[in-house]
Amino acid sequence: MIKMKAYTFTKYGPPEKVLVCRTVDKPQPKDDEVLIKVKAAAVNDYDWCATSGKPYSYRVFFGLLKPKKKMQSTGMEVAGIVEQVGESVNAFKQGDRVYADTSDDRFGSFAKFMCLKSNTLHHMSENMSFEEAASLPHASMLAYQALFEKGHLEKNQEVLINGGGGGVGSLGVQMAKLHNATVTGVDSDDKLSKMKELGFDFAIDYEKEDFTKSGKKYDLILDCKTKRSPFGYLRALKPRGKYVTIGGDSGKLLLLLAFKRLIGWITKKELHMVMLKPNKDLNYINGLYESGKIKAVLDGPYTFEEVPWAIRYFGEARHLGKVVVTVD
Numbered sequence: 240m241i242k243m244k245a246y247t248f249t250k251y252g253p254p255e256k257v258l259v260c261r262t263v264d265k266p267q268p269k270d271d272e273v274l275i276k277v278k279a280a281a282v283n284d285y286d287w288c289a290t291s292g293k294p295y296s297y298r299v300f301f302g303l304l305k306p307k308k309k310m311q312s313t314g315m316e317v318a319g320i321v322e323q324v325g326e327s328v329n330a331f332k333q334g335d336r337v338y339a340d341t342s343d344d345r346f347g348s349f350a351k352f353m354c355l356k357s358n359t360l361h362h363m364s365e366n367m368s369f370e371e372a373a374s375l376p377h378a379s380m381l382a383y384q385a386l387f388e389k390g391h392l393e394k395n396q397e398v399l400i401n402g403g404g405g406g407v408g409s410l411g412v413q414m415a416k417l418h419n420a421t422v423t424g425v426d427s428d429d430k431l432s433k434m435k436e437l438g439f440d441f442a443i444d445y446e447k448e449d450f451t452k453s454g455k456k457y458d459l460i461l462d463c464k465t466k467r468s469p470f471g472y473l474r475a476l477k478p479r480g481k482y483v484t485i486g487g488d489s490g491k492l493l494l495l496l497a498f499k500r501l502i503g504w505i506t507k508k509e510l511h512m513v514m515l516k517p518n519k520d521l522n523y524i525n526g527l528y529e530s531g532k533i534k535a536v537l538d539g540p541y542t543f544e545e546v547p548w549a550i551r552y553f554g555e556a557r558h559l560g561k562v563v564v565t566v567d
């Protein structure tokens with residue numbers, strides 16, 4: 240059996256302690272699968288939560304005391320080159336440059352090779368580097384589905400992106416600007432000046448100002464980190480405004496899901512939560528990329544040896560944009 244290097248973990252803890260670069264069997268594609276030589280991968284919330292085993296509520300999925308066998312790999316965004324295809328795969332051939340959010344399929348992009356179902360994969364745009372491609376699928380789809388599918392963003396609207404300095408916010412601001420929106424970003428102080436360079440018109444330090452109490456109102460709020468009760472966000476919405484969250488504290492999200500219909504009926508303001516459909520509109524992202532309308536915002540690239548460090552760096556939220564790793 241041919242061998243390869245891959246990061247795996249068998250217990251929870253700090254990434255540098257539990258993630259080990261092991262020599263494992265190189266995977267073989269099944270009939271409907273594609274073997275990819277991984278060139279780049281990106282770090283996500285999943286990597287930090289899975290290795291640390293926190294928040295504890297996530298252990299229902301990950302494994303109570305230690306990670307379940309199938310949850311012991313990390314990495315859920317990938318860009319690479321097709322090395323081999325299964326017998327029934329027609330859409331891809333050896334040498335194709337591909338990328339994907341692998342969360343609907345399996346985890347494990349922090350490895351030299353990875354097998355994925357062919358319908359998980361997309362061809363990369365010609366002018367994307369592997370690092371750029373790895374940074375895009377997850378965050379761009381969250382931003383797109385929040386702003387357009389749930390938020391129905393219209394021209395010239397006023398938008399606020401809470402947690403705007405992260406992966407989703409740095410792409411979300413660029414997409415909102417295509418609709419001539421005025422965009423305010425909220426994040427920690429050290430990211431604010433770079434956020435303005437990215438295109439935010441205004442940037443608020445969440446430790447100094449509570450945007451829900453400033454009196455300013457928005458047509459659309461995209462929240463990457465729901466930390467307050469849904470009732471607080473209503474204050475910051477214009478009449479018929481929309482609040483769309485992609486994630487945050489589970490108690491607050493449950494409250495939102497429980498009351499969203501009632502609140503909508505009483506206030507005529509809308510509360511939504513995005514349930515990500517991975518990779519669904521990547522052709523649209525390819526189009527925007529080719530026409531130069533959006534660009535990837537990279538923190539890195541870091542080396543394959545730095546994967547555990549990069550996951551901790553992400554978990555401590557010191558990054559701006561997407562933390563990416565060059566694998567090969």
Ligand SMILES: NC(=O)c1ccc[n+]([C@@H]2O[C@H](COP(=O)([O-])OP(=O)(O)OC[C@H]3O[C@@H](n4cnc5c(N)ncnc54)[C@H](OP(=O)(O)O)[C@@H]3O)[C@@H](O)[C@H]2O)c1
Binds near residue numbers: 402464512513560
């Ligand atoms: N809906 C779905 O189907 C789905 C699927 C997967 C993931 N997700 C969620 O999508 C989100 C990923 O977003 P992302 O990749 O952009 O994350 P990210 O890169 O970690 O960015 C989040 C930003 O929020 C900031 N932040 C933290 N606390 C904040 C607060 N109280 N107010 C304002 N900003 C705050 C962080 O900076 P500091 O910490 O420095 O303040 C960071 O810059 C996560 O919440 C994840 O759980 C959703």
